[in-house]
Amino acid sequence: MSNGGSSAGSGDAVAGEPIRPASTLSRELGGDVPCARCAYNLRGLSILGKCPECALPVRATLLAKLDPRADELQPITNPRFTAWGVVAWSTSALVAAVITWVLRAADAFSARLPGDWVGRGQMLMMLCVVLSGLGAIALIRPHGGDQVRRGLIPALLGTILYLPLLWLLRGLMEMDTIGADPYSDEAAHGGRRLLYHALSVATIIVQLHLLRPNARLLAARSLLMRTGRVDRQTMRSVAAVLLVVLLGDGMRLAGWSIPGGTGVLVDQAGRGLVLVGSVLFTIGLFGIAVDCWRLAPVILDPPLSLAQALGPERPARTEPSR
Ligand SMILES: [Zn+2]
Numbered sequence: 005m006s007n008g009g010s011s012a013g014s015g016d017a018v019a020g021e022p023i024r025p026a027s028t029l030s031r032e033l034g035g036d037v038p039c040a041r042c043a044y045n046l047r048g049l050s051i052l053g054k055c056p057e058c059a060l061p062v063r064a065t066l067l068a069k070l071d072p073r074a075d076e077l078q079p080i081t082n083p084r085f086t087a088w089g090v091v092a093w094s095t096s097a098l099v100a101a102v103i104t105w106v107l108r109a110a111d112a113f114s115a116r117l118p119g120d121w122v123g124r125g126q127m128l129m130m131l132c133v134v135l136s137g138l139g140a141i142a143l144i145r146p147h148g149g150d151q152v153r154r155g156l157i158p159a160l161l162g163t164i165l166y167l168p169l170l171w172l173l174r175g176l177m178e179m180d181t182i183g184a185d186p187y188s189d190e191a192a193h194g195g196r197r198l199l200y201h202a203l204s205v206a207t208i209i210v211q212l213h214l215l216r217p218n219a220r221l222l223a224a225r226s227l228l229m230r231t232g233r234v235d236r237q238t239m240r241s242v243a244a245v246l247l248v249v250l251l252g253d254g255m256r257l258a259g260w261s262i263p264g265g266t267g268v269l270v271d272q273a274g275r276g277l278v279l280v281g282s283v284l285f286t287i288g289l290f291g292i293a294v295d296c297w298r299l300a301p302v303i304l305d306p307p308l309s310l311a312q313a314l315g316p317e318r319p320a321r322t323e324p325s326r
Contacts, residue, residue, distance in 0.1 A: 033062070034315015037308060040065040047315075071227045071307035078147040080303055087300040089142020090222060092135050094293040100132035101286045111180075126177045133173060137166030143218045146303075155217035162214030165207055172204040194260070202253040205246050212243040223295060226302045238295060242288030245281050252277030 037046045044057040046065060053062050071077075080086050107125050140163040145156055179197045216239045223229045255274030259267045 031314060033313055035308070035312045037062075037065060037069065037313050040068040066313060069308045070310060070313060072310065073227075073230075074307045074309035075311065077225055077306060078149040078152070080147045080306070081145070083304050083306075086142045086146045086222070087303040089139045090219070090296045090303070091139070091293075091300050093139030093142065094136075094289070094296040096132040096136035096139060098286070098289040098293045100129050100136065101289050103129040103132065105282075105286065122181075126180075130170065130173065130177075133166065133170055137163060137170070140166065140215060143215050143222070146218065146222055151221055152218060155221060158214040159218045162211045165211045165214070169204055169207045169211070172200050172207065175200045176204065195257075198253055198257055202250055205249050205253070209243045209246045209250070212239050212246075216240065222303065223299060225306070226299055227307065228298070229295065238288060238291045242285060242292065245284040245288055247281075249278050249281035249285065252279075252281060 032048055032050050033046050035047065038044065039046055039055040039058060039060055041060045041064075042055060042058040044055055046053075046055060046062055049056075049062055051062055051066065054060065055062065055065070103125055107122065107129070110122070140159070143155075144159045144163060145152055176197065179200065219239060252274045255277060256271050257274075259269070259271030259274055261267070262270055
């Protein structure tokens, strides 16, 4: 494996390490490189070799672990908190959306869910939003450096906005419970509900924009996402889709003030927009959650740079390095 030290420059050798010519394909790994499948330390093995434990080619591990820009990545302050934070942030939001769909569907098909089931579903939904907000804390300052400092205040504001969002969602829930009350004023109730709905949608749009810079910064740690093999515009398109929902809310409001059949038509069209926007929003949340699950291992186990994998570079004098 080792080509043996050429006598030239042997004075540079550190602790008996043989001098190896640089950039030879059959070069062995001089740094700690855990096998991508079984985590066996491949240090000292040839790049062309196989893992002695599980026979996975060393090249497969390098392909999975190497990132040419790994050296530029700022170390994450608290990898476990950050990794689980982004997973909780995105996944809880997705689950909250799915629970809302279940409650809405039960409403639409007037399937009589037992009263305590509706209450439990609503509680679970709120809990998910709380969890998502706690997860968002991980985006405030995941690591040092100027870029994160620029995203710090927006991310902080985006996280704090979970409080008014929770308040709005709680208001919506209360209205939905009162909705069954035959004595409530239908029109007034509808208007207030629409306002709360539009405000919560607007809050989420603002949050997506505020949390995006630091979320993208984290996503850039993944070679896969950085090179665009994974869509990096998800958060922006999710925000755009929510604008469709807002437009639908606006059309519904307009429809209520137009008398007769036209008004009903406009209201129905608005409802349609809200529905389509909500479906696309849920799909978008799914995309963000998938990205975060992909990102978590990269945060927990940062990629290796070529230099780290090969160990200290000690080019022989006769072969100048590039
Ligand atoms: Zn292995």
